[in-house]
Amino acid sequence: MPDLSIDFCGVRSPNPFWLASGPPTNTAYQIMKAFDAGWGGAVWKTIGDPIVNTASRYGSIDYKHERMIGFNNIELISDRSIETNLREIAEVKKRFPRHTVVASLMVESKRQTWHDLVRRTQDVGADLFELNFGCPHGMSERGMGAAVGQVPEYTTLITGWVKEAAKIPVIVKLTPNVTDVAHMAWAAKQGGADAVSLVNTFNSLVAVDLDTFAPRPNVGGYGSHGGYCGPAVKPIALHMVSSVAKHPKVGIPISGIGGIGNWQDAVEFMLLGSTSVQVCTAAMHYGFRIVEDMIAGLSQYLEQKGLASPMDLVGKSVDRIRDWGDLDLNYKIIARIDESKCIGCNLCYIACEDGAHQCIAAAERPAGDLRHGALAKHVPRILEDECVGCNLCALVCPVPDCIMMVDVTNGRKPMNWRTLQQARGKNPQCSVEELLSRGAGTGD
């Protein structure tokens, strides 16, 4: 079995799977149980002045009969005293010295207050700090959390205060509720951050009850915006992680967060630049045991890819993310239906016809039932000359590998939008099609 350990800012962690700061990391009891289950690290539920929470606190969205594909909370930071949390951190580190304990901190924006908490926390043995500049609800109304993380200057300033006192590495947790999260990562680095973690939750109003008109979660008939996470946010989080990884002036480790629930999600975050990954919603849904398959799946994947360490995955796909203008306009694929696999649902037809480019034909199905003989199979037909290669039919097709996108590039030399624009400038008399058919280098 490959060694899954990672190096995060010089801290060795048994594996890249950490529990994110949240309800699963509220107590030593939970974190020790999680470490027993196999988690490599845990970010303690944010420590600060204890708060009082509401009931209820969570809301979710379901898709058909799938529960909690998106999850929302209005819970605040730890409701337990700083002393209790610090005592329990010490207990955990004593029992699990090799596991990674990250202390998440949030206090009022005063230099001395931050210095005090930083010193007290590192003295009990935490491995890393994570500064919660991202909580989008409740705490931000009090000038903390996202109220800091949404202003680059505050982020730089307060990170700087922490670094003045910190002897262990400092991660800044970024809020996604900004225009450009990579700029905020840069701001954190300006303040001396050793790493960033992202994303925190998205501003959200998860649902409104159609009978009572009250929002969910419902607190005595009222609600408040909360933080959204879970499987539904993963693509947005992946984009944000990749934008930080690609930012030329950031260049510090990333702990990826946002909808991760299994080893495949984790690998995607790592390929786009995360060194560790953090999980919360999936653990809230299914418990700590999900880590077993995360470990087994990642090990199996690394072996299959012939890689010695998960560190080899970190950032491997970052260079594959390009500006749209760099993509080859001469790369051509079209859809092809495997008639032997087609079940005749016509979803590809109607998706293409109403929702895309009218490149699939389907004859009307005759009426008939099994009392009167076998039902004729009904396979739509791709109009190959019309097909623009958009993928929609393959995406809606319910049968695996029934619709494949096949390469019909036809030997044309690559040409992207940038090179096309240059060629157009030099050859105003030529049509776009002529320029594309000649490929890059046209007119040089």
Place this chain on the structure above:
Amino acid sequence: MHTGPKLSAEQLEENFADINPPLTPSMALEEASRCLFCYDAPCIKACPTRIDVPQFIRQIVTKNLVGSAQTILSANVLGHSCGRVCPTSVLCEGACVLNVEGKKPVEIGRLQRYSVDHVLGRGIPVLKPSGDNGRRVALIGAGPASLACAAELRQMGYATVIFDAKPAPGGLNTYGIAAYKMRAAEALREIEMIRQLGVEIRCSVNVGTDIPLAQLERGYDAIFIGVGLGGTENLGIPGEELHGCRDALSFIEDTKISSLAEVQVGRRIAVIGGGNTAIDVVTAARRLGAETVYMIYRRSREEMTAFDYEYELAVADGVSFVWQAMPVRILGDAQNRVYAIECVRTQMQAGNGSGRAFPEPIAGSEFQLEVDMVVKALGQKSLQFLRSIPGLGLEPGRVVVNAESMQTGNPRYFAGGDCVNGGAEVVDAVAHGKRAAQGIHSALEASRKGVAHA
């Protein structure tokens, strides 16, 4: 007849419990979520009434159950019954594309029941009558075809009166469906919804005797014939008159109108026939406590007309099948009670020309089965009553109609259901009734506008 087995009331209720119990909301959501929402879906095309199945299932997912029921009932006013009794495995579910992938089809029938139960159970009116258009249609027979035709006509503003000879409406839907599929009360509940549309139903009225046809012709602009079929065909063998020899439909009817404990059943029973009705009898007999039930069919298992799932049901109920045998005579004791049935083995003879091969007795292969009850399930004869209508157009066993309009040879008369197709499903009768309503409407509109109508 010998006094048959007596099971406890609890045991009988258990034996006749709903074969396809209702879905819970959670089960319905999960099952509905399996529907792919096909475009130009084959389940719609396989439904004789063209229910927009993907649409009503999607409406279950979006928790619009009233809309879902509306989608169903606007296409099939007997959607409540059909959700329970349709042979879905050869109709909508048989056509479900998931079958092609080797998956279990969406349970369309049970989902349909889920939606319709929601509105029927709460008395939510889904269909609405139109304002009266001043025209009247009489319907003979209160079975599925007439009910569907009348409901459709009411929604177009026609006054409709259904006449039925039986004390309760519904025809075979009330009297002839296996009790474990649907109890009579369920059929009547659905008819109540149709009544609430303003459809008038007069029971215990024999058209032709209690009301002369001429009176109907004078009082109504058109007449729909939905009389179904007549009595069970006879075996034409000695002993048919013995006590303990009866026909399938009256036996099934007993299980529907009496309490199950009161239904007379033998200990050892022979049922003659290989259709779905024969299955209804053998399963009912076993569930009533009969110890041995023979199903005697003159052809082979492969040739029986019962649906596969019906056959499987009989297998599961422990029925003994006697293939390729036909009854020769029924033997009675001194009190004229059935005590045995004598059969003869058959072999298939090639039909003349393109005809179906037919079974011939094998001389000398006679054998006897000791039974105390014989039930004939040989199909039904057509009703003599139909001959009293001038110019109707009759073929052996059925009324001839224009397939588009369901108009008969007599332009005042339209027909549908078993009397036209010779006996099929409830859903086929509903499709006929709907089509006939359109046919009646077109014909009356045409005559109102003074257009000559063929």
